[in-house]
Amino acid sequence: MFLQQSSRAVRRQWHLYKRLNQAVVCGAYGQHQHPWAKCFHSTRQMRVVKPVLLADIGIVECEIIQWFVEPEARVEEFSPLCEVQSDKASVEITSRFSGVVKKLHYEAGDMAKVGKPFVDIDIQGDAKKEDLEALTVPEPSRREEAGASLQLDEELKAGRPSEDQNAAAPAPTEASLIKGNGQARLSKNNGTYGSGYYRDTGTGKDGRVLKEDVYKFAEDRDTSRISSAAGGAAPSNPASPAFSYPQTTADNAQIETPTPLTNVQAQMFKAMTRSLSIPHFIYADEIDFSRLHSLRGRLNATLAKEKGDLAKVSYLPFIIKAVSMALYQYPILNARVDVDSDTDKPNLVMRSQHNIGIAMDTPAGLLVPVLKNVGSMNVYSIAAELARLQSLATTGKLSVLDLSGGTITVSNIGNIGGTYLAPVIVDKAVAILGVGRMREVPGFDDGSDAVVRRQICNFSWSADHRVVDGATMARAAEVVRRLVEQPDQMILHLR
Secondary structure (H helix, E strand, O other): OHHHHHHHHHHHHHHHHHHHHHHHHHHHOOOOOOHHHHHOOOOOOOEEEEEEEOOOOOOOEEEEEEEOOOOOOEEOOOOEEEEEEOOOOEEEEEOOOOEEEEEEOOOOOOEEEOOOEEEEEEEEOOOOHHHHHHHEOOOOOHHHHHHHHHHHHHHHHOOOOOHHHHOOOOOOOHHHHOOOOOOHHHHHHOOOOOOOHHHOOOOOHHHOOOHHHHHHHHHHHHHHHHHHHOOOOOOOOOOOOOOOOOOOOOOOOOOOOOOOOOHHHHHHHHHHHHHOOOOEEEEEEEEEOHHHHHHHHHHHHHHHHHOOOOOOOOOHHHHHHHHHHHHHHOHHHHOEEEEOOOOOOEEEEOOOOOOEEEEEEEOOEEEOOEEOOHHHOOHHHHHHHHHHHHHHHHHOOOOOHHHOOOOEEEEEHHHOOOOOOOOOOOOOOOEEEEEOOOEEEEEEOOOOOOEEEEEEEEEEEEEEOOOOOHHHHHHHHHHHHHHHHOOHHHHOOOO
């Protein structure tokens, strides 16, 4: 009896094992599985295509300058994906995950929106759940997918083509010809689209077009225009902008050519539109640079002997330091105007650090990099930081951090030309100083009637007249004037 029961139990276990083994094998080959066999499966590898969102880097939109990857390329964590150009800065976007690139949502030269997908990556490994949720688009539910599929089927049955069918393949553009070469923005700014130049004259590896190729082509083109107009004579000053003569017609009719704004110009359009909604108060004064001129000469002679990183110091670091010292007495000029979202009442936000923006003329246009915490810097360190920012601005390598956080601005237009100006207040500030061209004029020597040479420069201030009155602006400007005209006083307050 016992042996019969044991035999039946063994047979049942054997039949169960055979059925289970058959179900698993059939499932591996795509055949029908028993419902109870669904719980037996191998661990699925984490390999899912996710549209990665363009992270918030302090901007709303940016231009794709160049891609460092292409579809089916493998990327590692922190590998560079692309370079983007915001309103003023060039930023490199890196990958948060390891994986394989599946799709690039933009071409070089396209405008990408923050918070929207810009690249699809087949994510592998142990990516963190919170990172995936923050940087990837949530997958649509099955109900949404079924609804979209049903709508497409109905459109096809009704004979209406879907949007995908209507969308024709875009014609190749100059930007697509140089995709990944990083020159879309440069060719726009230099007017070299449609030239056919990029197809066979790149000097980089495998014929890749470099930044220098675009600049050289634009320079050669402008030189040839002048040579043709002047009977073959080369321009006397190659550094000066070339003259571009407009086209004319037989009947001398006006020719109007629509020209899109560059990215920097478009952002300037928006920023200046906001700025000029502020009622400006203008204040100007003449500053005697004679003593500062003498002091600067002695300091530069010392720097030349030391042969350090700085060969010489300009007047601008002294002006910046004088402005910072005046802000300690008149902190309202370092504030910004804010509106309470609950009460709609305006208020002033006072700021402790003096982050002074410096307007610079660069190949890309007007940029305003920021010197952070000037109150803790001396003239030499200000000059060194200025040199660093100017170098980055010239090469287009300023970061978003270099261009953000300004509390007040100094615009030195005098190194280009112009004695008087009326500068426009930068957004999120209440004041700006414009520095004009220095000139030599005759003046009386102190304490005598002797006529001597004076180095005179005009300072022009603009202030937000909603919160800064004329008397406050005049008193603060007087502090700056006194410090620049008597630079020895700065020594008592240097940090």
